[in-house]
Amino acid sequence: MTTWVDGAEGSLFDVDNLPYGVFSLAGEEPRVGVRIGELVLDLAPVAAAEMLDAHHVFQERSLNALMAEGRLVRESVRRWITGLLTDETERDLVEPHLVPVADVTLHLPVEVADYVDFYASLDHASNVGRIFRPDQEPLLPNWRHLPVGYHGRAGTVVASGTPVTRPSGQHRGDDGPTYGPSTRLDIEAELGFVVGTPSELGSPVAYGAFADHVFGVVGLNDWSARDIQAWEYVPLGPFLGKSFATSISAWVTPLEALDAAWVDLPGQDPTPLPYLGPGDVQGLDIDVEVLLNGTVVSRPPYRTMYWSPAQMLAHITVNGASLRTGDLYASGTISGPERDQRGSFLELSWGGTEPFGAELWGDGRTFLEDGDEVVLRYTAPGTAGGRIALGEVSGVVEPARV
Amino acid sequence: MTTWVDGAEGSLFDVDNLPYGVFSLAGEEPRVGVRIGELVLDLAPVAAAEMLDAHHVFQERSLNALMAEGRLVRESVRRWITGLLTDETERDLVEPHLVPVADVTLHLPVEVADYVDFYASLDHASNVGRIFRPDQEPLLPNWRHLPVGYHGRAGTVVASGTPVTRPSGQHRGDDGPTYGPSTRLDIEAELGFVVGTPSELGSPVAYGAFADHVFGVVGLNDWSARDIQAWEYVPLGPFLGKSFATSISAWVTPLEALDAAWVDLPGQDPTPLPYLGPGDVQGLDIDVEVLLNGTVVSRPPYRTMYWSPAQMLAHITVNGASLRTGDLYASGTISGPERDQRGSFLELSWGGTEPFGAELWGDGRTFLEDGDEVVLRYTAPGTAGGRIALGEVSGVVEPARV
Numbered sequence: 001m002t003t004w005v006d007g008a009e010g011s012l013f014d015v016d017n018l019p020y021g022v023f024s025l026a027g028e029e030p031r032v033g034v035r036i037g038e039l040v041l042d043l044a045p046v047a048a049a050e051m052l053d054a055h056h057v058f059q060e061r062s063l064n065a066l067m068a069e070g071r072l073v074r075e076s077v078r079r080w081i082t083g084l085l086t087d088e089t090e091r092d093l094v095e096p097h098l099v100p101v102a103d104v105t106l107h108l109p110v111e112v113a114d115y116v117d118f119y120a121s122l123d124h125a126s127n128v129g130r131i132f133r134p135d136q137e138p139l140l141p142n143w144r145h146l147p148v149g150y151h152g153r154a155g156t157v158v159a160s161g162t163p164v165t166r167p168s169g170q171h172r173g174d175d176g177p178t179y180g181p182s183t184r185l186d187i188e189a190e191l192g193f194v195v196g197t198p199s200e201l202g203s204p205v206a207y208g209a210f211a212d213h214v215f216g217v218v219g220l221n222d223w224s225a226r227d228i229q230a231w232e233y234v235p236l237g238p239f240l241g242k243s244f245a246t247s248i249s250a251w252v253t254p255l256e257a258l259d260a261a262w263v264d265l266p267g268q269d270p271t272p273l274p275y276l277g278p279g280d281v282q283g284l285d286i287d288v289e290v291l292l293n294g295t296v297v298s299r300p301p302y303r304t305m306y307w308s309p310a311q312m313l314a315h316i317t318v319n320g321a322s323l324r325t326g327d328l329y330a331s332g333t334i335s336g337p338e339r340d341q342r343g344s345f346l347e348l349s350w351g352g353t354e355p356f357g358a359e360l361w362g363d364g365r366t367f368l369e370d371g372d373e374v375v376l377r378y379t380a381p382g383t384a385g386g387r388i389a390l391g392e393v394s395g396v397v398e399p400a401r402v
Numbered sequence: 403m404t405t406w407v408d409g410a411e412g413s414l415f416d417v418d419n420l421p422y423g424v425f426s427l428a429g430e431e432p433r434v435g436v437r438i439g440e441l442v443l444d445l446a447p448v449a450a451a452e453m454l455d456a457h458h459v460f461q462e463r464s465l466n467a468l469m470a471e472g473r474l475v476r477e478s479v480r481r482w483i484t485g486l487l488t489d490e491t492e493r494d495l496v497e498p499h500l501v502p503v504a505d506v507t508l509h510l511p512v513e514v515a516d517y518v519d520f521y522a523s524l525d526h527a528s529n530v531g532r533i534f535r536p537d538q539e540p541l542l543p544n545w546r547h548l549p550v551g552y553h554g555r556a557g558t559v560v561a562s563g564t565p566v567t568r569p570s571g572q573h574r575g576d577d578g579p580t581y582g583p584s585t586r587l588d589i590e591a592e593l594g595f596v597v598g599t600p601s602e603l604g605s606p607v608a609y610g611a612f613a614d615h616v617f618g619v620v621g622l623n624d625w626s627a628r629d630i631q632a633w634e635y636v637p638l639g640p641f642l643g644k645s646f647a648t649s650i651s652a653w654v655t656p657l658e659a660l661d662a663a664w665v666d667l668p669g670q671d672p673t674p675l676p677y678l679g680p681g682d683v684q685g686l687d688i689d690v691e692v693l694l695n696g697t698v699v700s701r702p703p704y705r706t707m708y709w710s711p712a713q714m715l716a717h718i719t720v721n722g723a724s725l726r727t728g729d730l731y732a733s734g735t736i737s738g739p740e741r742d743q744r745g746s747f748l749e750l751s752w753g754g755t756e757p758f759g760a761e762l763w764g765d766g767r768t769f770l771e772d773g774d775e776v777v778l779r780y781t782a783p784g785t786a787g788g789r790i791a792l793g794e795v796s797g798v799v800e801p802a803r804v
Binding site for chain 2: 113114116119140142145146148149150151152153154155156158165167168169170176177178179201202203204225228231232233234235236237238239240241243244245270273274275315316318319320321322323324327398401
């Protein structure tokens with residue numbers, strides 16, 4: 001199918017992509033839009049004009065109401081939008097409601113309910129184990145049996161473009177702990193999954209029900225203060241080392257746009273327990289680029305992950321924990337086996353001991369400096385044979401306030 | 403001041419208490435009420451009749467709108483309600499809107515934003531360290547320097563009275579992990595603090611601003627599956643061992659009702675860093691009772707805690723993390739130095755090795771059995787010289803569904 005929208009055909013935001021976001025024009029309320037090429041389609045007035053039952057969900061300040069409608073509505077809304085943008089006879093109705101993406105403000109697209117972060121990359125977990133516990137086996141005994149994860153802070157999930165203030169806190173010092181700005185501020189390049197359809201407390205969500213519950217995918221940067229984290233994290237896990245900010249893309253890519261991106265993951269040994277769906281472990285063939293001040297410093301490949309998106313969802317709910325619309329769960333740092341595929345500065349600089357990028361920045365770099373801009377970009381195979389872009393995730397580091 | 407409400411004077415819900423909750427009558431919408439004696443005052447119609455500016459906040463299905471109004475409104479609403487219930491001339495207006503608590507359904511009082519759980523009892527942390535790591539120092543190096551905490555699952559916080567389904571999941575087995583219902587289901591008797599006034603991302607909330615941000619206090623049971631927790635918790639902390647259910651009281655006790663309950667905590671050595679407000683470490687003199695199937699099995703005293711409520715709040719935000727209305731943070735298990743003051747079955751039974759309550763139940767008890775009912779009761783000194791009750795927290799264990 002070909003779109004009539006000028007400039008969209010063959011772009012990373014062609015009609016086989018169509019991510020959703022929440023946008024506003026100056027002086028107007030935020031509402032739901034869909035991206036096509038370099039334009040945003042204002043869905044509410046078009047839906048109202050066509051007397052679509054669900055038109056009210058496009059007038060909301062988040063995607064939650066749309067996402068809560070469930071898989072069938074998600075699929076039918078996508079078919080409806082695809083028709084609008086490919087059928088020349090719709091052009092007169094639709095074209096007045098296309099606005100340049102450069103003219104809009106993009107907002108946090110999801111009202112985040114609970115945020116869970118996993119640790120699903122074998123290469124990342126192995127690297128971190130070697131850096132933090134050099135004398136031990138890098139992987140802890142549970143790692144190959146379950147997707148290790150924890151809850152993060154939902155209230156500090158922010159939209160791409162939001163500046164990130166360098167956090168202060170306690171770090172280990174030579175004479176006991178000290179207080180001050182983090183000196184080991186880092187990123188984690190991740191992929192996030194947004195839940196649309198909720199589930200009932202007490203009832204696990206089966207592995208095979210992934211597409212019934214997950215609405216779509218976001219890019220995600222789990223900003224991390226390694227010095228705060230290293231001191232606080234035993235025995236209850238990361239807390240303030242992570243909770244100051246987590247950035248997600250302004251665009252949520254619906255699952256259907258990724259139909260051509262599913263690939264077999266590398267494989268799991270030992271075979272996991274039945275609730276984790278052994279034997280059918282598919283991930284997404286998404287390429288990630290990590291840019292520091294405009295230069296690509298790493299290219300983590302999502303297809304190298306160990307635990308799959310469906311396994312992570314089944315694990316979250318195996319104890320009967322319920323899902324809510326707006327729940328967000330993320331992969332953990334995406335790192336491939338090569339040095340230039342590592343998704344954190346901790347790994348790229350091997351704990352700060354091996355500066356990277358000396359060819360670009362003289363002495364090279366280890367952790368983030370004030371004023372640094374990090375951008376994460378994501379692309380995947382589209383259903384029309386080309387590639388599509390997921391929303392990018394950007395943030396500039398601002399100095400600590402204390 | 404004396405209330406005109408029959409039966410309230412001298413009770414645990416006298417006019418110096420006045421906790422808020424969300425209630426409904428058959429066939430009606432949930433709305434905000436305040437408890438006096440064995441009655442609930444339906445606030446919305448009284449506020450509307452008196453043309454109170456804020457009357458709409460009492461028509462909501464949670465306390466969040468009321469709590470978001472901030473400290474001054476919290477205080478002035480309390481004065482207004484106190485006047486209604488003590489001034490005989492208000493009786494004709496108010497009395498038609500008092501309904502027996504036995505006739506109402508109580509709901510989850512707060513729409514929980516983020517839920518943080520601490521580990522603030524020295525006796526509890528020491529006991530757990532001795533049970534889980536018998537050959538090591540019971541306290542980890544960071545424990546006396548910061549209130550160790552982590553994020554829990556906000557979406558599975560339930561109201562007192564909600565049955566708790568025994569969770570299933572992975573446990574360590576002799577030949578690798580196995581899947582099945584938890585066989586070490588436990589409670590944690592805790593106190594929870596509910597945030598009313600939000601804070602700005604990037605700006606820490608100072609120790610002294612506790613009463614500006616915290617609206618009130620709830621009883622809290624952090625149900626825990628010890629076998630699931632023990633296998634999953636390294637290195638990122640507890641996850642599925644906790645996330646299946648956390649019960650809170652249906653009544654939220656406003657801070658002002660606890661004005662007479664503040665006491666010096668036992669003391670802190672070493673002196674914590676300045677952001678944790680050293681030298682002014684006050685806690686609440688709240689007595690807790692843990693009842694198993696109607697019998698008191700433990701009496702944890704909150705005044706023995708190591709870290710204070712204000713320190714926990716300052717710690718949550720020291721990295722710039724923002725607060726939202728509805729944020730809930732809890733103390734962690736309250737355990738005193740005596741055996742009959744331990745706030746978890748893990749400690750009461752010393753890891754399952756020393757059954758307790760043999761005088762009551764033959765062989766004694768270790769962890770929870772299906773059908774068990776746990777009730778947590780809380781009392782504190784009231785401002786009128788007697789004692790007040792916080793809301794109780796109850797739950798019955800239902801069998802695993804798989």
